[in-house]
Structure formats: C-alpha cells, structure tokens
Amino acid sequence: QAQLVESGGGLVQPGGSLRLSCAASGLTISNNYMTWVRQAPGRGLESIAYISSTGSSTHYADAVKGRFTISRDTAMNSLFLQMRNVRADDTGVYYCVTEDGGVPFWGQGVLVTVSS
C-alpha cells in the first residue's frame, strides 16, 4: 500500500530555515510528478511547489519563489522542501502530494509554525 510520510516540521523563528521531508513507500517517486501543498490555520489549500517526474523541471507559487526549494532523492525515494527566510504567513500544515496510477495521493501532513 502506497504511503507518503512527511517529517521535519516544527517551530521556527521568522527569517529562519527548515527542511521538510516526504518519504514514499509503495510507490516510486521518479515515476510521477510531486508537489507540496500547504494550508494555513483556518484557511484553504495552496499548491506551492512542483517537481516533474524526471526531476528536471520545478515550479513555485509566487508566495514562496526565491525562498523555498523543492528537490528529491530517488535513491531514498524521498521528496524535500527547503524553506528559507520563513515568514509568519508560512505557518500551516504542509502536505506532500503525488499520483499513484493516475490517482492523486496525499500524505498526512506536517505542521510548520513560524513564530518568535
């Protein structure tokens, strides 16, 4: 059974850095694109970063462009999100999302809190 497990969240000060990980099992990340979706407290869902199935193409939402970097390690079958210069409005739950056999698939999410 396919599974995505996010980790690396926690409390970080404004201007600080954090690296989120998403470990995949039961599916091979190099077969599919992968994205990070986040949800601020009490708000809707926002897709913020994308990496293609080949890993050669990445895209970012304007809100995180220049501050966040999406990457992957196919040997570890894992996805990452390096977050730099974080702000209070980056607070929220971050989800790792992909497709498995054409069906969207989400992890359970990891909480990031940006506060001094």
Place this chain on the structure above:
Amino acid sequence: DILMTQTPLSLSVTPGEPASISCRSRLSLLDSDGNTYLDWYVQKPGQSPQLLIYALSNRASGVPDRFSGSGSETDFTLTINRVEAEDVGVYYCMQRIEFPSTFGQGTKVEIK
C-alpha cells in the same frame, strides 16, 4: 493560475436528503489525453483532505456510492445522493491539469 469558483460556500442538509456542490473553472480541464483533471476532496475537522472523486467522475477507493462527480470542461458538480451525519466537513474541488494546482474556496457542509 486557473481560478476555481465553488458554490455555495456553506450548505445545511437534512439527513437522507440530496446535496450538490458546484465548481467552475476559468479554463477547460479537459486534457489532450481525454481525461478531465478535476478532483473532489472532503476535509473533516482535524484531518487531512480525503479524496472522494478523481478525474471528474471516478470514485476513490472506499468512497460510498452515494457520492458522484459529473460535469463538462469547465463546470462540475459533486452530488451526495442521501446525506449522512458523517458527511459533515469542508468540500474542495481541485484542478491538476497544470501547476499550480488550484482549489475552490471550500464548501462547508453541516447537518440540520
């Protein structure tokens, strides 16, 4: 970014009655591969979004058959045949024909 507009934003339903939620896209979600990349999710309090319908009309594994998805290239509907108490939550439509995936504002479903 593709704007997704959901209506209504809230819905109060009597158990056993039907309910429907509409979602409209500014651009066609029909891909050249023949698939329409519109999905429906429900988010229950304190939980991550759960997939209900993918690619317009395919029920996800384990989803009761009272849930159905329909629509065309830009206009979509999620229908709950007979609402049950466990169906409370916020429902989102999502397009994934292009990045960034974009979501409707969410429809909060409550039980009368």
